[in-house]
Amino acid sequence: MCEYCGCQSITAIAELTAEHDHVAGLISLVREARARGDAAGMARLAREIATVLGPHTQVEEQGLFPALEGDFGEHVASLTAEHRRIEAVLDEAAAGTPADPAWPDRLMAVLHVLREHILTEQDGVFPAALGFLGTEDWAAVDAVRERVGSSLPTAFPVSGRTGA
Template identity: 70%
Template structure:
C-alpha cells in the first residue's frame, strides 16, 4: 500500500499497515469463497479477519485515534463508527456459519467498507499521525500494542 510518505518507518504504523495488507488478502479469499458458493468458507475467513482486526482496532482506538481526535474529531468518529459496523457483520460468524441468507451479501458489503476504510487510514490517518505525533505519543501507541500482544498470549 502507501509507501510514499515514510510513515512505515514508524513501528506502530508499519505493524498496522502489515495487518491491513493481511486483511486485504483475506478479503480476496472471501470473494473467492463467495464466487464458489462456499458460505462456510466465507464465515471461516470472516473469523480470521476478526482475529486480526480485534487487536488492530484496539491499537487504533486506544492508542492512535485518541491522540488525533482533538485535531480530527469528525474523521476519527467516522472511522470508529465504521469499525462497529464491520465488527457487527464479522461477529455474526463468530459461532459458525450464519443461517441468515442475507449474511453473505452483508459480509461482502462490509468488506467493501473495510477496504475503503483501510485506504482512509493509510492515505489520511497515518500520514497525519506522522506529522502530528511526538515520540512520546508513539511510545504510548506502542504500549497499547504491547498490552494487546500480552493479552493475546494470555
C-alpha cells in the first residue's frame, strides 16, 4: 500500500489504512476458505469483514467524503455506491451461511471490488485528503471516529488525536 506521500502520518488516515490492511488479510482467508469449499468459514469471515467495515465506512462517509465532495464529487459518489454494493453481499451472511449456492461466487466477486476499492482509496483518496483537507475537516473526521470507534483488535486511542 501507499507510503510515499506521508498521508499515513495523519492519525485518521493511519486508522483507515490499518482497517484496510486488516480487511485485506481477511480477504486472503476468505480465498483460502473458498479453496477448501468452506462456505461456513467464508460466511464467518464475511461477518468479520463487515464488522471492521461498519465504523470504517462511517468515518469515510460522514467525515472524510463530505470534505472531499466539492472537489471530487463523482469519485465520492462512486466510492459510496461501492460501499453499498459490498455491504449488500456481506449482509447476506449476517445471520449465518447463506443457503444460496451462488453466494460464494458473489462474495468472491465483491471482495475483488473491495480490494480495488481499497487501492483506490489508499492511492488516490487518502493522498488527496492530505492535500485538500484543513484542520476543521480533520477534526470532523476525528469526531466521527471518536463516536463510532473501531473494531480492530488493537484500536487506536481516541485521546491526543492529531489531524492536519
